[in-house]
Amino acid sequence: MAAKANAGVLHIEDDKFRYTLREMKRSSGLYLMMTPFFILFAIFTFVPVVMSLPIGFTNFNMVQAPHFIGLNNFYALFLEDEVFLKAVQNTLIFAVVTGPISYILCFLLAWLINEMPGALKTVFTFIFYAPSLTGNIFTTWQLIFSGDTYGIANAYLMNLGITKGAIQWLTDANYIFGVVIVVQLWMSLGAGFLSLRAGLQGIPRDRYEAAAVEGVKNRMQELLMVTVPAMGPQMLFAAVMQIVASFTAGDVGRTLTAFPSTDYAAHTIMTHAFDYGTIRYEMGYASAICFVLFGVMLIANWGIKKLLGRYLD
Template sequence: MAWLINELPRRIRAFLTIIFYAPSISGNAYLIFTLIFSSDPYGYLNAKLLDLGIIDSPVLWLQDSKYILTIVILVSLWMSLGVGFLSFVAGLQTIDKTQYEAGAIDGISNRWQELWYITLPNMKPQLMFGAVMSITNALGVGDITVALAGFPSPNYAAHTIVNHLNDYGFIRMEMGYASAIAVILFAAMLISNRLVQKFIKRVGT
């Protein structure tokens, strides 16, 4: 993503950075999605689809366990371009332009080779940081499901590990069990971070 943006002229780049970054800093303005995906026939998506004749009765987007998880993923994607993304954008701007010229002389013929052999190795530290931040955020998704689908979500369709933790920790007050979940979550985060770091180390070789 950040790489694509960096290919553009400077003004447009700054503008697009704002567009993509804005959702993640906006607090819980994501609640607007409850209006878009409202199950009511007056909800935006339903009304539009009914009008176009694609569906003939309103879809219960946020109550039907078939759709909930997809919607939650969609919303968290919308919010996912956070600190890591900014770090990528900044990292890309520091790369020495002469390296690309040198690369062209040495026989790099297209964009993809340029990305793999010059751009990515140059921004490894930022990649590392961005990866860590986004993994951490992704595994910590919990508020979004509660806000969109309620708690617990119908049929536990969008029950994330964080929801599970809150359920046991703060509703059933079984702190021991909740701590056990937290330890597993912690291990999962560390392991996935290590795996990604291993992968990033091999980039460009």
């Protein structure tokens, strides 16, 4: 920085400014190339994230102009809205359970696939990625966990004599959370998984040769001494992908169980925002909810980078 080297010398600061302007002019072609992407990015990602705080300070129903009410929405959220507290609790439990499990699954499965011969690698990668690829197919789980005797789970459990009557998987508050976790884990092998698969495939062979010379004998040692240290960047990318997936889970619960679910058992911050934003049109309140979610995700992201950074660098 110029300020560091020549603090207080005004004309140098001025030169620096003019230099920047000249550089910007010289790069006008590059700016032009970025324009289409960044205009859409600004409208659909940047503005929505940044505006969630100011709109969260208002009462806004999309018809009348927003009306400033200070911190009232946030007070209401944390002090009065019991459903929100339940949603926060669910989201955190959900993130703490599915986040690490799905992350470990992504890594373990990617690693195990990499131990297989060539053609099998391709086949297994396709099979494991298929649920992410087909997306909306998770509604098929409705068939498996249907509450009547036509539900696959019920039919088989009853036929084998394990349960007596049909279990209401999707409406009994005792089962809802478990079912949603199973479905979420089922579809958790997404872009993060592909990134890890590719990273493993790209580790240079001579690292393994060198390790073998130094006395690394079995798979476990190979994994810990050679593979993991070479995979830092991919592991970080996969962690970010799993954070997003586990904090924004909501669609699965909302689609499979009734909305709102019994005792709000599958209610997450996302479903709560969905409720206020698209059903009640209390946009100020919905924005406040989104702002809390964005904050939690940024903190989780920062925490994961600190945690992984310590072990990987």
